[in-house]
Amino acid sequence: EAGVAQSPRYKIIEKRQSVAFWCNPISGHATLYWYQQILGQGPKLLIQFQNNGVVDDSQLPKDRFSAERLKGVDSTLKIQPAKLEDSAVYLCASSLDRIDEQFFGPGTRLTVL
Amino acid sequence: DQQVKQNSPSLSVQEGRISILNCDYTNSMFDYFLWYKKYPAEGPTFLISISSIKDKNEDGRFTVFLNKSAKHLSLHIVPSQPGDSAVYFCAASALGGADGLTFGKGTHLIIQP
Numbered sequence: 001e002a003g004v005a006q007s008p009r010y011k012i013i014e015k016r017q018s019v020a021f022w023c024n025p026i027s028g029h030a031t032l033y034w035y036q037q038i039l040g041q042g043p044k045l046l047i048q049f050q051n052n053g054v055v056d057d058s059q060l061p062k063d064r065f066s067a068e069r070l071k072g073v074d075s076t077l078k079i080q081p082a083k084l085e086d087s088a089v090y091l092c093a094s095s096l097d098r099i100d101e102q103f104f105g106p107g108t109r110l111t112v113l
Numbered sequence: 114d115q116q117v118k119q120n121s122p123s124l125s126v127q128e129g130r131i132s133i134l135n136c137d138y139t140n141s142m143f144d145y146f147l148w149y150k151k152y153p154a155e156g157p158t159f160l161i162s163i164s165s166i167k168d169k170n171e172d173g174r175f176t177v178f179l180n181k182s183a184k185h186l187s188l189h190i191v192p193s194q195p196g197d198s199a200v201y202f203c204a205a206s207a208l209g210g211a212d213g214l215t216f217g218k219g220t221h222l223i224i225q226p
Contacts, residue, residue, distance in 0.1 A: 004156070
């Protein structure tokens with residue numbers, strides 16, 4: 001069974017630029033999550049989707065971050081404009097349903113200069 | 114405000130001995146607890162979980178203990194093996210696991226030969 005796919009794996013941008021990350025969850029998984037992991041911290045939930053609807057985006061900085069899962073399958077996370085403090089690994093995870101085990105992708109490491 | 118705390122950034126244990134990783138939480142709404150293991154440049158992988166209706170769950174060399182009154186859980190690995198060297202994250206969720214996960218900062222476990 002293929003795992004959660006993320007791209008790109010690494011991205012370096014300058015502050016005030018925009019960036020987008022892509023996630024393809026495990027086939028058939030209804031729930032998709034985006035987490036932000038800053039160096040030395042644990043992952044922090046940014047947004048949770050159930051199919052193509054948002055379950056929880058309370059920790060998403062909506063003035064600069066946006067995320068969508070239009071067809072209930074893959075998802076994109078965008079930052080516009082980026083700040084220095086956005087430097088982190090962005091992890092995508094998926095689960096069969098909300099109470100099931102979450103499987104994580106390898107993450108995208110973002111460096112904002 | 115950290116709702117899940119792992120107070121030991123690192124732990125060194127001799128091969129063959131028991132590794133004990135600790136985690137404390139503050140949010141009384143948490144009712145489902147998990148441990149994840151993470152190798153460098155990879156996403157976290159699920160290790161073991163426990164529901165708040167139990168006080169112990171065992172899976173092979175891994176056992177998780179939950180003390181609800183103390184809001185404390187621990188992960189025991191016995192015997193410890195070199196492949197266990199990784200960062201271990203404690204995570205918690207409400208609604209029986211239907212919520213997104215709240216992670217601790219992680220403990221870097223080093224198994225020495």
